[in-house]
Amino acid sequence: MKALFLPEASDYIGGSPNESLSLCKPASQSPFLQGLQQEAKKHHLPISVGVHEPSDNPTSKRIKNTLLWINANGEITHRYQKLHLFDLEMENGPNMRESTTIEPGDEILPPFDSPVGKLGAMICFDLRFPEIALALKRQKADVLLYPSAFMPTTGKAHWLPLLRARAIECTSYVIAAAQVGAHNEKRSSYGHSIVIDPWGEVVAELGGEKTDEPEVVFADIDFEKLRSVRRALPLKRRTDVYPEV
Numbered sequence: 087m088k089a090l091f092l093p094e095a096s097d098y099i100g101g102s103p104n105e106s107l108s109l110c111k112p113a114s115q116s117p118f119l120q121g122l123q124q125e126a127k128k129h130h131l132p133i134s135v136g137v138h139e140p141s142d143n144p145t146s147k148r149i150k151n152t153l154l155w156i157n158a159n160g161e162i163t164h165r166y167q168k169l170h171l172f173d174l175e176m177e178n179g180p181n182m183r184e185s186t187t188i189e190p191g192d193e194i195l196p197p198f199d200s201p202v203g204k205l206g207a208m209i210c211f212d213l214r215f216p217e218i219a220l221a222l223k224r225q226k227a228d229v230l231l232y233p234s235a236f237m238p239t240t241g242k243a244h245w246l247p248l249l250r251a252r253a254i255e256c257t258s259y260v261i262a263a264a265q266v267g268a269h270n271e272k273r274s275s276y277g278h279s280i281v282i283d284p285w286g287e288v289v290a291e292l293g294g295e296k297t298d299e300p301e302v303v304f305a306d307i308d309f310e311k312l313r314s315v316r317r318a319l320p321l322k323r324r325t326d327v328y329p330e331v
Protein backbone atom coordinates (compact mmCIF):
# COMPACT_ATOMS: atom_id res chain seq x y z
CA MET A 87 0.00 0.00 0.00
CA LYS A 88 1.39 3.36 -1.01
CA ALA A 89 0.49 7.05 -0.88
CA LEU A 90 2.09 10.16 -2.30
CA PHE A 91 2.71 13.26 -0.17
CA LEU A 92 3.22 16.60 -1.92
CA PRO A 93 4.16 19.99 -0.36
CA GLU A 94 2.11 22.97 0.76
CA ALA A 95 1.00 25.21 -2.13
CA SER A 96 1.85 22.60 -4.77
CA ASP A 97 -0.39 24.39 -7.30
CA TYR A 98 1.66 27.63 -7.31
CA ILE A 99 3.60 30.11 -5.20
CA GLY A 100 2.64 33.63 -6.24
CA GLY A 101 5.14 36.48 -6.58
CA SER A 102 2.72 38.90 -4.90
CA PRO A 103 -0.56 38.83 -2.96
CA ASN A 104 -2.39 39.87 -6.13
CA GLU A 105 -0.85 37.10 -8.17
CA SER A 106 -1.75 34.55 -5.46
CA LEU A 107 -5.37 35.76 -5.50
CA SER A 108 -5.66 35.83 -9.27
CA LEU A 109 -4.29 32.30 -9.78
CA CYS A 110 -6.69 30.76 -7.26
CA LYS A 111 -9.36 28.39 -8.63
CA PRO A 112 -11.98 26.19 -6.97
CA ALA A 113 -10.96 22.51 -6.90
CA SER A 114 -13.61 21.64 -9.51
CA GLN A 115 -12.01 24.09 -11.99
CA SER A 116 -8.35 23.45 -11.27
CA PRO A 117 -6.53 21.63 -14.09
CA PHE A 118 -3.72 20.90 -11.62
CA LEU A 119 -6.06 19.12 -9.20
CA GLN A 120 -8.01 17.38 -11.93
CA GLY A 121 -4.73 16.01 -13.28
CA LEU A 122 -3.77 14.71 -9.85
CA GLN A 123 -7.22 13.17 -9.36
CA GLN A 124 -6.95 11.34 -12.69
CA GLU A 125 -3.48 10.05 -11.85
CA ALA A 126 -4.60 8.96 -8.37
CA LYS A 127 -7.40 6.94 -9.92
CA LYS A 128 -5.30 5.54 -12.77
CA HIS A 129 -2.52 4.36 -10.44
CA HIS A 130 -4.77 3.62 -7.49
CA LEU A 131 -2.53 5.92 -5.47
CA PRO A 132 -3.93 8.25 -2.77
CA ILE A 133 -2.35 11.72 -2.82
CA SER A 134 -1.99 14.37 -0.12
CA VAL A 135 -1.55 17.80 -1.68
CA GLY A 136 -1.46 21.40 -0.48
CA VAL A 137 -3.26 23.98 -2.64
CA HIS A 138 -4.97 27.37 -2.59
CA GLU A 139 -8.78 27.55 -2.69
CA PRO A 140 -11.23 30.44 -2.83
CA SER A 141 -12.91 31.69 0.33
CA ASP A 142 -16.53 30.63 0.99
CA ASN A 143 -17.26 34.33 1.25
CA PRO A 144 -17.43 35.69 -2.35
CA THR A 145 -16.54 39.24 -1.24
CA SER A 146 -13.41 38.14 0.63
CA LYS A 147 -10.05 39.45 -0.54
CA ARG A 148 -8.36 36.41 0.95
CA ILE A 149 -8.10 32.75 -0.05
CA LYS A 150 -7.62 29.47 1.82
CA ASN A 151 -4.41 27.49 2.22
CA THR A 152 -5.62 23.88 2.33
CA LEU A 153 -4.39 20.30 2.45
CA LEU A 154 -6.49 17.89 0.37
CA TRP A 155 -6.59 14.12 0.52
CA ILE A 156 -7.35 12.50 -2.83
CA ASN A 157 -8.31 8.85 -2.38
CA ALA A 158 -7.40 5.95 -4.69
CA ASN A 159 -10.61 6.58 -6.67
CA GLY A 160 -9.50 10.14 -7.41
CA GLU A 161 -12.03 11.73 -5.04
CA ILE A 162 -11.23 14.55 -2.63
CA THR A 163 -12.37 13.11 0.69
CA HIS A 164 -10.68 15.34 3.29
CA ARG A 165 -9.81 19.00 3.46
CA TYR A 166 -7.84 20.79 6.17
CA GLN A 167 -7.58 24.58 6.19
CA LYS A 168 -4.34 25.98 7.67
CA LEU A 169 -4.93 27.29 11.20
CA HIS A 170 -1.80 29.30 11.92
CA LEU A 171 -0.65 31.96 9.47
CA PHE A 172 2.98 32.88 8.99
CA ASP A 173 3.64 36.53 9.81
CA LEU A 174 7.36 37.18 10.20
CA GLU A 175 9.18 40.46 10.59
CA MET A 176 12.94 40.17 10.89
CA GLU A 177 14.94 43.37 11.34
CA ASN A 178 16.92 43.00 8.13
CA GLY A 179 14.39 40.86 6.33
CA PRO A 180 12.96 38.51 5.37
CA ASN A 181 9.40 39.64 6.03
CA MET A 182 6.24 37.70 5.35
CA ARG A 183 2.57 38.45 5.95
CA GLU A 184 0.57 35.37 5.08
CA SER A 185 -2.45 36.81 6.89
CA THR A 186 -2.93 39.48 4.19
CA THR A 187 -3.71 36.85 1.53
CA ILE A 188 -4.82 33.82 3.51
CA GLU A 189 -7.94 33.32 5.59
CA PRO A 190 -7.21 31.06 8.57
CA GLY A 191 -9.19 27.89 9.20
CA ASP A 192 -10.91 27.42 12.53
CA GLU A 193 -10.96 23.71 13.15
CA ILE A 194 -8.76 20.68 13.50
CA LEU A 195 -9.61 17.96 10.99
CA PRO A 196 -10.14 14.67 12.88
CA PRO A 197 -7.42 12.15 11.91
CA PHE A 198 -8.57 9.94 9.04
CA ASP A 199 -7.75 6.40 7.91
CA SER A 200 -5.48 5.85 4.94
CA PRO A 201 -3.55 2.87 3.55
CA VAL A 202 -0.49 4.22 5.39
CA GLY A 203 -2.10 4.77 8.81
CA LYS A 204 -4.33 7.30 10.52
CA LEU A 205 -3.27 10.72 9.25
CA GLY A 206 -3.28 14.01 11.16
CA ALA A 207 -3.30 17.03 8.84
CA MET A 208 -1.40 20.23 9.50
CA ILE A 209 0.42 22.70 7.23
CA CYS A 210 3.88 24.29 7.46
CA PHE A 211 3.79 27.07 10.11
CA ASP A 212 1.39 24.89 12.19
CA LEU A 213 4.60 22.99 13.02
CA ARG A 214 5.50 25.68 15.58
CA PHE A 215 2.36 24.99 17.64
CA PRO A 216 2.62 21.65 19.47
CA GLU A 217 -0.99 21.93 20.68
CA ILE A 218 -2.43 20.92 17.32
CA ALA A 219 -0.10 17.91 16.96
CA LEU A 220 -0.92 16.81 20.52
CA ALA A 221 -4.65 17.18 19.87
CA LEU A 222 -4.33 15.01 16.74
CA LYS A 223 -2.30 12.42 18.66
CA ARG A 224 -4.99 12.34 21.35
CA GLN A 225 -7.49 11.67 18.56
CA LYS A 226 -5.38 8.65 17.54
CA ALA A 227 -3.29 9.97 14.66
CA ASP A 228 -0.38 7.64 13.74
CA VAL A 229 1.24 9.95 11.21
CA LEU A 230 1.52 13.75 11.40
CA LEU A 231 1.62 15.61 8.09
CA TYR A 232 3.46 18.90 7.65
CA PRO A 233 3.43 19.75 3.95
CA SER A 234 5.54 22.91 3.84
CA ALA A 235 7.20 25.80 2.04
CA PHE A 236 9.61 26.80 4.81
CA MET A 237 11.84 29.83 4.36
CA PRO A 238 15.57 29.12 4.02
CA THR A 239 16.44 31.37 7.01
CA THR A 240 14.01 29.85 9.46
CA GLY A 241 14.40 26.41 7.90
CA LYS A 242 18.13 26.25 8.64
CA ALA A 243 17.54 27.14 12.26
CA HIS A 244 14.26 25.39 13.12
CA TRP A 245 12.99 22.82 10.55
CA LEU A 246 14.70 19.66 11.80
CA PRO A 247 14.51 20.23 15.59
CA LEU A 248 10.81 21.16 15.42
CA LEU A 249 9.91 18.14 13.26
CA ARG A 250 11.90 15.73 15.43
CA ALA A 251 10.33 17.20 18.56
CA ARG A 252 6.81 16.67 17.18
CA ALA A 253 7.64 13.05 16.26
CA ILE A 254 9.17 12.36 19.68
CA GLU A 255 6.59 14.14 21.85
CA CYS A 256 3.67 12.59 19.93
CA THR A 257 5.43 9.22 19.41
CA SER A 258 4.18 9.44 15.84
CA TYR A 259 5.54 9.30 12.34
CA VAL A 260 6.08 12.70 10.75
CA ILE A 261 5.89 13.19 6.98
CA ALA A 262 6.94 16.65 5.80
CA ALA A 263 7.02 17.16 2.03
CA ALA A 264 8.56 20.54 1.33
CA GLN A 265 8.93 23.03 -1.48
CA VAL A 266 12.52 23.59 -2.59
CA GLY A 267 14.51 26.25 -4.44
CA ALA A 268 13.63 29.59 -6.02
CA HIS A 269 9.98 30.40 -6.90
CA ASN A 270 10.58 33.99 -8.09
CA GLU A 271 13.02 36.84 -7.35
CA LYS A 272 11.63 37.28 -3.86
CA ARG A 273 10.81 33.79 -2.67
CA SER A 274 12.64 30.54 -2.26
CA SER A 275 12.07 27.53 -0.04
CA TYR A 276 14.31 25.49 2.21
CA GLY A 277 13.41 22.02 0.93
CA HIS A 278 14.68 19.11 3.07
CA SER A 279 11.55 16.95 2.77
CA ILE A 280 11.73 14.35 5.50
CA VAL A 281 10.13 11.30 7.11
CA ILE A 282 10.78 10.76 10.84
CA ASP A 283 9.82 7.73 12.91
CA PRO A 284 8.12 7.77 16.36
CA TRP A 285 11.51 7.41 18.08
CA GLY A 286 12.65 10.64 16.40
CA GLU A 287 14.96 8.94 13.91
CA VAL A 288 15.11 10.31 10.36
CA VAL A 289 14.12 7.43 8.04
CA ALA A 290 14.30 9.33 4.73
CA GLU A 291 15.22 12.82 3.71
CA LEU A 292 16.00 15.03 0.74
CA GLY A 293 18.42 17.90 0.59
CA GLY A 294 22.04 16.77 0.74
CA GLU A 295 23.99 17.97 -2.28
CA LYS A 296 21.49 19.35 -4.76
CA THR A 297 19.09 21.14 -2.46
CA ASP A 298 17.51 23.19 -5.24
CA GLU A 299 16.08 20.47 -7.43
CA PRO A 300 12.75 18.69 -7.09
CA GLU A 301 13.23 15.10 -5.94
CA VAL A 302 11.18 12.20 -4.63
CA VAL A 303 12.04 10.03 -1.64
CA PHE A 304 10.47 6.74 -0.52
CA ALA A 305 9.95 5.54 3.05
CA ASP A 306 8.15 2.70 4.82
CA ILE A 307 5.76 3.26 7.71
CA ASP A 308 6.51 0.51 10.21
CA PHE A 309 3.41 -0.06 12.34
CA GLU A 310 5.23 -2.54 14.57
CA LYS A 311 7.77 0.19 15.37
CA LEU A 312 4.93 2.63 16.11
CA ARG A 313 3.30 0.15 18.51
CA SER A 314 6.55 -0.77 20.22
CA VAL A 315 7.64 2.85 20.82
CA ARG A 316 4.21 3.71 22.20
CA ARG A 317 4.25 0.60 24.39
CA ALA A 318 7.74 1.39 25.71
CA LEU A 319 7.08 5.11 26.26
CA PRO A 320 3.39 5.61 27.07
CA LEU A 321 3.63 9.41 27.86
CA LYS A 322 0.73 9.53 30.25
CA ARG A 323 -0.27 13.18 30.41
CA ARG A 324 -1.00 14.97 33.73
CA THR A 325 -4.30 16.39 32.54
CA ASP A 326 -5.36 16.49 36.18
CA VAL A 327 -2.76 19.28 36.55
CA TYR A 328 -2.93 21.00 33.14
CA PRO A 329 -5.76 21.06 30.60
CA GLU A 330 -5.96 18.41 27.93
CA VAL A 331 -5.54 19.71 24.39
Ligand SMILES: O=C(O)CNC(=O)[C@H](CS)NC(=O)CCC(=O)C(=O)O
Binds near residue numbers: 094098182240
Ligand atom coordinates in the same frame (compact mmCIF):
# COMPACT_ATOMS: atom_id res chain seq x y z
O1 LIG B 1 2.56 31.48 0.04
C1 LIG B 1 2.09 30.45 -0.43
O2 LIG B 1 1.45 30.41 -1.48
C2 LIG B 1 2.34 29.17 0.29
N1 LIG B 1 2.51 29.36 1.69
C3 LIG B 1 3.68 29.49 2.29
O3 LIG B 1 4.74 29.48 1.68
C4 LIG B 1 3.64 29.65 3.78
C5 LIG B 1 3.12 31.01 4.10
S1 LIG B 1 4.11 32.34 3.50
N2 LIG B 1 4.92 29.43 4.36
C6 LIG B 1 5.09 29.17 5.64
O4 LIG B 1 4.14 29.02 6.42
C7 LIG B 1 6.55 29.04 6.07
C8 LIG B 1 6.72 28.97 7.57
C9 LIG B 1 8.13 29.13 7.94
O5 LIG B 1 9.03 29.26 7.13
C10 LIG B 1 8.47 29.16 9.38
O6 LIG B 1 7.61 28.84 10.24
O7 LIG B 1 9.61 29.49 9.68
